[in-house]
Amino acid sequence: MAVTNERLDLRVDGVDLGIAMVRRDGEGVPVVLLHGFGSTKEDYADIALHPAFAGRPFLAYDAPGCGETTCGDLARISIPFLVRTARAVLTRHGIERCHLVGHSMGGLTALLLADREPDRFLSFVDIEGNLSPEDCFLSRQIVTHPSDDPEHFVADFTERVRRSPQFSSALYAASVRHKVRPGAVRGIFESMVDLSDHGDLMTKFLSLPFPRMFLYGEQNSTLSYLTKLAANDVELAAIPHSGHWPMYSNAVALWERIADFISQVPGPTERL
Template identity: 50%
Template sequence: MSVAAFSLDNAPSYEKVSLQVDGVDLEISSIYKKGQRPPFVFLHGFGSSKEEFNDFAYLPHLSEYMNMSFLVKTAKALLAHYGIDRFHLSGHSMGGLTALLRAEEIPQRILSFVNIKGNLAPEDCFLSRQVFLFPADDADVFFNEFTERARRAPAFSNAIYASNLRRKVSPQVTYGILSTMVEISDQRDLLGIFLGLPCPLMLMYGVQNVSLSYLPTLKENGVELAEIPFSGHFPMYSNPPEMYRRITAFLERVAA
């Protein structure tokens, strides 16, 4: 039996990146690890953080890929900052939608795309559509009620997700982000955009999302479906070993 040894010498790096996007000065916190292969870029979801995917940097089969966090409007600028040209792309939830829209702009630069329950149809707006189903004039009131609904939802890992929302998200930005996600999901053919990408594709989803209406269409069109046991919308919380195993196996096949 072999055991991988980890030390500060092979640990990922944390960096604060100052950027200006649309005239707004931003400071982005990223995690990255340089390797010899094309990088693996990850965009986290609403209320999530880069630390939830930090373990990617320690997996032996993924040690040559880069894993970093982006905010929605800074993905393009941060890729340019790091000089990333062609790369493997992944994103969860809101990050999956952001990744899809970025991939649509630069399809020939995407080597593969692992979509972790990112929006592909209106039915995926189970969280974001709450801005219209449960409106509130006060941002704090809506955010508190949104958090409580997430905490009580009968799904794997919703409670732990809800427990961190207040620390990671400003209530004042919630409406703009969630309403835009609904608008895009309702008005654009996201499934068509996803299937039209000229690279290997995977959709990852928890077993509690097995009823998604578009899964047969994806399978018929050659998309790899990665169903994660004991998981719902948040496989990084519920079953990270299986999530990492499926992504590792996918990358090993498409990057061979």
């Protein structure tokens, strides 16, 4: 099946959205992929080229405030808004069951969506999505480096990330200002911090009733909760030569681990 780029008009919470997406029809259970802050659907476009996913349908889209997606009111964007957007996208496309993949902001969005509708998902690959306060090394900058000017905040944020010792931080920083609208940043970051501090995210993640994998760059192998995840039947996948952006640093290993994990998940019939 051919890969198509499409635009989907939606209205979420009274806000008009033009969702830019890339997808493919096919046989089997689809994979739905949610990107992180400062990234776009193109983070996942290579899924169409990997033989392990040949023929499998997939869908990725630019979140409101990011990439080519348009949003009628940037100030309304928050993580809960992104969750409701994701639900609307899946509903509009008639996706009743799928494998879920989310990175960082997209991982948090995916977690809250899966917690709300667990029967919709067969598996969840969480690529360094927020599970605890320590995960807010990017989003907490809205508190630690406040600015009343969204443009100035994004410029300063970008420069701080550029100087980070994490793999691919400079590559990521080079395109942030082209991929995210400054007017959307405060609502996204403040809600990420609030949910990470008070949203009981770890309990939600460990309570999901389907296979879960937590995928992370080996630079972040000091995350305090990795042992707890492993003790609760969460598969751990450390991607070599990577930090928070393994899709930029070591995409080959990333896709191999995701493909292997999904291939071992029973289909809808077996699970019921």
